[in-house]
Amino acid sequence: MTPSRMKTEVLVIGSGIAGCTAALCLADKGHEVTLLSSGTSLDNGNTALAQGGIVYTSAEDSPEKLAKDITTAGWEYNYDPAVRFLCEEGPRAVEKILFERVQVPFDHTKDGGWYLTKEGGHAVHRILTCADYTGRAIQDSLVKAVTTHPNIRILYQRTAIDLLATRHHSTKLEFRYQLTNQCVGAYVFNSETNEPNTILADFTVLCTGGLGQIFLHTTNTSSSIGSGMAMAHRAGATVMNLEYIQFHPTALFHRADRKFLISEAVRGEGARLFNVKGERFMSRYDERMELAPRDIVTRAIVDELLKTGEDCVFLDAANYVDQNLRKRFPTIYKKCKESGVDMAKDPIPVVPAAHYSCGGVLVDKRGRSTLDGLYAAGEVACTGLHGANRLASTSLLEGLLWGVSAAEDIHDRYEDSCVLSQRLQDSIADWITSGKTEMEDPALINQDWATIRSTMWNYMGIMRTTPRLERAFEDLRNLNKRLHSFYKSIRICKESVDLFHGCQTAYIVTTAALRNKTNRGCHFRKD
Numbered sequence: 001m002t003p004s005r006m007k008t009e010v011l012v013i014g015s016g017i018a019g020c021t022a023a024l025c026l027a028d029k030g031h032e033v034t035l036l037s038s039g040t041s042l043d044n045g046n047t048a049l050a051q052g053g054i055v056y057t058s059a060e061d062s063p064e065k066l067a068k069d070i071t072t073a074g075w076e077y078n079y080d081p082a083v084r085f086l087c088e089e090g091p092r093a094v095e096k097i098l099f100e101r102v103q104v105p106f107d108h109t110k111d112g113g114w115y116l117t118k119e120g121g122h123a124v125h126r127i128l129t130c131a132d133y134t135g136r137a138i139q140d141s142l143v144k145a146v147t148t149h150p151n152i153r154i155l156y157q158r159t160a161i162d163l164l165a166t167r168h169h170s171t172k173l174e175f176r177y178q179l180t181n182q183c184v185g186a187y188v189f190n191s192e193t194n195e196p197n198t199i200l201a202d203f204t205v206l207c208t209g210g211l212g213q214i215f216l217h218t219t220n221t222s223s224s225i226g227s228g229m230a231m232a233h234r235a236g237a238t239v240m241n242l243e244y245i246q247f248h249p250t251a252l253f254h255r256a257d258r259k260f261l262i263s264e265a266v267r268g269e270g271a272r273l274f275n276v277k278g279e280r281f282m283s284r285y286d287e288r289m290e291l292a293p294r295d296i297v298t299r300a301i302v303d304e305l306l307k308t309g310e311d312c313v314f315l316d317a318a319n320y321v322d323q324n325l326r327k328r329f330p331t332i333y334k335k336c337k338e339s340g341v342d343m344a345k346d347p348i349p350v351v352p353a354a355h356y357s358c359g360g361v362l363v364d365k366r367g368r369s370t371l372d373g374l375y376a377a378g379e380v381a382c383t384g385l386h387g388a389n390r391l392a393s394t395s396l397l398e399g400l401l402w403g404v405s406a407a408e409d410i411h412d413r414y415e416d417s418c419v420l421s422q423r424l425q426d427s428i429a430d431w432i433t434s435g436k437t438e439m440e441d442p443a444l445i446n447q448d449w450a451t452i453r454s455t456m457w458n459y460m461g462i463m464r465t466t467p468r469l470e471r472a473f474e475d476l477r478n479l480n481k482r483l484h485s486f487y488k489s490i491r492i493c494k495e496s497v498d499l500f501h502g503c504q505t506a507y508i509v510t511t512a513a514l515r516n517k518t519n520r521g522c523h524f525r526k527d
Contacts, residue, residue, distance in 0.1 A: 003197075005198040006199055008200070010026050010203045010205065011204045011205070012036065012207060013036045013204065013208055014037075014206065014228070015042040015043075015146075016047035017139065017400055018377035018379075018402060019205070021142065021377075021399070021407070022367075022377060022403040022404075024101070024102075025404055025408070026410060027152045028149075030151065033151060034201070036160065038159050039157065042143045043136075044222075045221055046135075046221055047396070049220075050138075050396055051329075052129070052132075053393045054134060055126055055393050055397045056091055058125055060125070063087035063088050067087045068123070069391055070394065071083060071387065072121065073121040074385075074386055075521040077387035077388040078384060078387035081384075082384040086394070093404050094400065097400060097404065098138065101145065102142055102145045104137055104141045105137060107129050117268050117269065119264045119392035119393055120267060120288070121293040121391045127265075131328065132263055132265065132332050133330070134396070158191070158197075161196060161497050162231055163186050163204065163234070163235040164185045164200070165181055167181040168235065169429065171427050172424075172427040181371055181372065182372040182373045183204050183237075184420055184425075184428060185199045189494055195433075196492060200425050201373075203410045203413070204374050205375040205376070205377060205410075206231075206376040206377075207377050208223075209378060209379050210224045210356060211224060211226030211357050211509070212357075214226060214354075214509070215453055215461070217353040218354040219258065220258065222257070225501055226357070226505030226506075227497075227501040228360075229242065229360055229361060230508070232374065234504070237370050237371040238361070239508065240360070240362045241360070241382050242357070242359040243516050243523045244389065244522040244523050245460075245522055246295065246389060246390050247295075247353060247355055247462050247522070248261060248352060249298040250266070250267070250273075250297075251353035252335065253351045254339045259353040260335050261355070262315060263332060264294070264393075266317050269323060271317035272289075272290055274314045274316060275314075276310045276314075281304050282297070285297075285300040285303075295524070298462060301352055311351070312350060313350060314347035314350065315347060317347075318345050318347065352462060356379065358382075358387070358388065360382040361380055362382050363377070367402050367405050367406030375406040375410065376402075383398060439490060439493065440490050440493055440495050444486070445499050448483070448499055451475070452503055455471075456506050459472035459510075460513060464513060464524060465525070479503055480503055487500050
């Protein structure tokens with residue numbers, strides 16, 4: 001049984017591509033790593049769902065070409081140093097970690113070279129694939145390496161409650177008065193014992209993923225509620241660009257808690273979009289047609305739906321993709337078939353859904369946040385790479401590269417003996433349990449989640465206006481106040497922690513959107 005209080009060199013919260021990469025690289029350098037997963041396995045995040053691929057490079061490519069595509073998709077709101085860093089160092093990280101260290105079985109051509117595809121916004125073929133389950137293949141390879149590593153302790157069914165910060169949680173004035181606020185670990189809810197634990201760490205790496213589940217329709221897993229952003233914001237770390245939420249244009253139109261993604265690679269291979277009248281409509285919106293960046297395609301689909309009054313548009317791969325669709329897209333083919341659509345014969349009904357957060361916890365190229373001792377990597381982080389809209393297939397590469405970079409920086413800092421003193425460790429109190437025995441009421445929690453998701457979808461969705469944003473701000477502010485009281489009135493549990501994080505994330509995202517009067521990329525102010 002895990003003790004209620006423990007100390008580790010590095011605490012990694014989240015087990016997707018960023019978390020597993022950071023943990024593996026640190027463990028390979030001899031560090032003791034504790035890796036947390038909120039589920040019963042390491043693959044309950046979005047990494048395993050990624051279909052399209054991961055950006056690499058090709059003979060016709062260059063860092064300059066990739067940078068141009070990234071900044072064009074990002075409406076030139078990108079942070080140039082982060083863009084250059086990914087374009088120059090990204091391919092080496094793929095080779096070092098994915099080719100050599102964990103040996104991901106990427107697709108090859110008949111002559112033995114890498115099979116490279118092209119997606120919306122890309123000028124050349126540069127994307128590595130494993131059919132249409134690239135994320136799953138990468139995650140499986142990383143998990144195999146991580147779970148067998150002697151330096152990595154994995155704790156399952158653990159939900160981070162709050163980041164521990166010296167200014168908020170130290171009981172000694174000498175640490176509260178120091179100019180630098182320092183992250184020293186986290187309070188973590190243990191679902192196996194139903195009790196909060198204290199995990200102290202010299203360094204903490206946030207890899208908690210995105211926030212799609214605060215919207216009514218999303219392609220994200222149930223754990224994607226923005227918990228890392230909420231915790232970092234409460235602890236005093238800077239968050240940025242939260243209003244830039246990317247909606248994927250082509251999710252399968254079906255009833256489900258999580259919309260199934262129809263990969264952009266399907267359009268990359270030639271599939272075309274049609275409205276209910278059978279018109280190929282993208283020419284009315286962008287000369288790049290179906291291969292325009294995601295925000296443009298998404299708004300075009302919404303516009304068509306408003307014009308026709310229909311619930312979906314159609315993606316036709318059967319008549320326009322010159323490949324064996326069952327072999328090229330086995331996962332998508334199977335899911336469509338289960339929903340009554342044979343994509344080799346019929347057009348696929350699709351609608352937009354919340355997909356990716358371009359903003360998050362502000363970090364530099366080393367993954368350092370503005371809170372000392374706290375790093376962030378993957379979708380929870382804002383590196384500045386994506387600007388106002390993410391280019392397809394850059395997310396996996398960003399998570400990989402910043403996972404490597406954070407690990408390298410933490411290792412370098414250890415050489416300077418940058419570890420917690422025993423006095424500082426002793427000054428951090430354990431979680432104070434209220435003593436209340438009343439448990440959560442599922443009806444109340446479900447209703448609050450329904451309020452959050454419908455509010456975000458209707459008022460903070462694809463097209464925004466000032467009245468909608470103001471309504472969302474007011475409703476979420478009131479709900480946040482109620483939840484603060486509710487949170488204190490019951491015995492803490494995973495469901496109440498998740499709800500608290502989700503509501504706070506929705507509130508700070510809406511606040512960011514209301515403040516930003518500029519119409520740019522994913523933040524589309526209709527008024």
